[in-house]
Amino acid sequence: DTEVTQTPKHLVMGMTNKKSLKCEQHMGHRAMYWYKQKAKKPPELMFVYSYEKLSINESVPSRFSPECPNSSLLNLHLHALQPEDSALYLCASSRTGTSGSYEQYFGPGTRLTVT
Amino acid sequence: DAKTTQPTSMDCAEGRAANLPCNHSTISGNEYVYWYRQIHSQGPQYIIHGLKNNETNEMASLIITEDRKSSTLILPHATLRDTAVYYCIVRVAGGTSYGKLTFGQGTILTVHP
Numbered sequence: 001d002t003e004v005t006q007t008p009k010h011l012v013m014g015m016t017n018k019k020s021l022k023c024e025q026h027m028g029h030r031a032m033y034w035y036k037q038k039a040k041k042p043p044e045l046m047f048v049y050s051y052e053k054l055s056i057n058e059s060v061p062s063r064f065s066p067e068c069p070n071s072s073l074l075n076l077h078l079h080a081l082q083p084e085d086s087a088l089y090l091c092a093s094s095r096t097g098t099s100g101s102y103e104q105y106f107g108p109g110t111r112l113t114v115t
Numbered sequence: 116d117a118k119t120t121q122p123t124s125m126d127c128a129e130g131r132a133a134n135l136p137c138n139h140s141t142i143s144g145n146e147y148v149y150w151y152r153q154i155h156s157q158g159p160q161y162i163i164h165g166l167k168n169n170e171t172n173e174m175a176s177l178i179i180t181e182d183r184k185s186s187t188l189i190l191p192h193a194t195l196r197d198t199a200v201y202y203c204i205v206r207v208a209g210g211t212s213y214g215k216l217t218f219g220q221g222t223i224l225t226v227h228p
Contacts, residue, residue, distance in 0.1 A: 004158070031214070042200075042202065042218035042219060042220060042221060043153075043159065043216075043218050044218070045215060045216065045217070048215065056215065090158050090159070092158070092159075094214055102214055103149070103161040103164065104159075104161065104214065104216060105161065106158030106159045106160065107158050108157055108158050109157075109158050
């Protein structure tokens, strides 16, 4: 099974709401990633977790709060977002190892609209 | 990671081979060339990667020049379902236990009937 699942598929939230995006994989991958993709732009890395520890934060605003509760799950908690945060949020996972040649598997994404 | 240059868009007739070029003239010896594609409104999909040698899998072939400064992704018999944005990414191997991908603008491949 090479599937990464993301829920919900679509989310509309107000600027004062708190919501969470969920990502799950059962491939035994110990690296998990959050990307943000604006319309007609390439995906941009936000966070990387390796062995359930945050390894990279690409200077993402604190209104985005990632969490990796176990090796299969990755959450992205959202609070006080701005309309410009509307985008497709993609989760990915990969094997780990210092050879660094492992491909990433992406989920279908959550389409977020902030009103 | 080295920067890549790809044509903005390309067209291909269904059933013909699609050859997508990528320039990575500043690539280092320990950097891999990866190809991903993204079909409209879906997550990116891994296609293939290579270091020095040409590679082939069930989806595509990757041809890397001897000096490694450019590569070509070949879809041998393009179908309408291959219409997508194709990303060429160069990424360093080793050093960390995970891989950081930096996507460029990619090539929009349109396959015509």
